[in-house]
Amino acid sequence: MRAAVVTGASSGIGRATAALLVERGWQVFGSVRTEAQAEALSAELGPDLVPLRFDLRDGPAIARAAEQVAAALGADRLAGLVNNAGLAHFGPLAQQPIEDWQAQIDVNLTGTLRVVQAFLPLLGSDRARSGAPGRIVTISSVSGRITLPFTSGYSASKHGLEALSDAMRRELAIYGIRTIVIQPGAVRTPIWDKIDRPEDQRFQDGDFGGLFARFKTAFAAAGEAALPPERFAALVHHVLTVRNPRPRYALMRGWLTHWTLPRLLPDRTLDRILAGQLGIS
Numbered sequence: 001m002r003a004a005v006v007t008g009a010s011s012g013i014g015r016a017t018a019a020l021l022v023e024r025g026w027q028v029f030g031s032v033r034t035e036a037q038a039e040a041l042s043a044e045l046g047p048d049l050v051p052l053r054f055d056l057r058d059g060p061a062i063a064r065a066a067e068q069v070a071a072a073l074g075a076d077r078l079a080g081l082v083n084n085a086g087l088a089h090f091g092p093l094a095q096q097p098i099e100d101w102q103a104q105i106d107v108n109l110t111g112t113l114r115v116v117q118a119f120l121p122l123l124g125s126d127r128a129r130s131g132a133p134g135r136i137v138t139i140s141s142v143s144g145r146i147t148l149p150f151t152s153g154y155s156a157s158k159h160g161l162e163a164l165s166d167a168m169r170r171e172l173a174i175y176g177i178r179t180i181v182i183q184p185g186a187v188r189t190p191i192w193d194k195i196d197r198p199e200d201q202r203f204q205d206g207d208f209g210g211l212f213a214r215f216k217t218a219f220a221a222a223g224e225a226a227l228p229p230e231r232f233a234a235l236v237h238h239v240l241t242v243r244n245p246r247p248r249y250a251l252m253r254g255w256l257t258h259w260t261l262p263r264l265l266p267d268r269t270l271d272r273i274l275a276g277q278l279g280i281s
């Protein structure tokens, strides 16, 4: 039975991925942060889902989880690690508390490296284990390539994740471990409900109050056209099982306007388009 670790399995893309992998006969170790989430996930997915309890900021807890998975695998290798857990705090960079920036870098970027280091022996660096080397699938974002105003910390963390993934692909090749990045556009998950936080009222009265409000309205409209998380679960399953996965997969609605053109246009032209959309003069 092939086994995979999926971080952030309590919700959204992580939950859909854990569910699909279990359905396809995988043993899934899904990370959650609370006992209630662990119980809910086990009740929904049954014994092939083993909850792991850790926060991506907590190195010792991640190490304990890796020991738990090692004990369950015996001498076998882990076939997949899906780095999915993440969070987003948007706001004007001139006013956003440094703690918001740090949380996004610590969880989305540094937390991913913590998890990779902990599970690396199970994926292939421990040569005493048997089985094909595992694959690392990392959920980045369109924000890993294109930065919208008011997404500085999130986008920096995802740009960093793209760099970390390039480094993993090039370094971990010595173990035969393949590294794949998925770059989603808008996905219909609870992350959208978490973006509008009561404490963000603090931005209302500053120079960017009106612009940030307009950004949130435009962003919420983009969320209306979001793809379901099951599309990403299917893509994760594909890249874990296809013979020769590509290094990167972008998946979104509005491919031309949200992905191809913004990456082709000169910076100044894209600046003008975004300024026009948000009313920045």
Ligand SMILES: NC(=O)c1ccc[n+]([C@@H]2O[C@H](COP(=O)([O-])OP(=O)(O)OC[C@H]3O[C@@H](n4cnc5c(N)ncnc54)[C@H](OP(=O)(O)O)[C@@H]3O)[C@@H](O)[C@H]2O)c1
Residues within 6 Å of the ligand: 007, 008, 009, 010, 011, 012, 013, 014, 032, 033, 034, 054, 055, 056, 057, 084, 085, 086, 087, 107, 139, 140, 141, 142, 183, 184, 185, 186, 187, 188, 189, 190, 191, 192, 194, 226
């Ligand atoms: N939804 C989109 O439109 C979209 C677009 C591009 C990229 N993405 C990326 O897709 C990934 C999954 O997001 P989603 O949309 O499925 O969001 P979601 O429904 O909010 O799920 C996020 C998951 O990450 C977990 N998580 C958050 N902070 C954590 C921490 N400190 N330690 C451990 N786990 C933590 C959450 O756990 P709790 O339930 O305990 O908070 C939850 O399980 C993220 O990396 C996100 O950046 C999403």
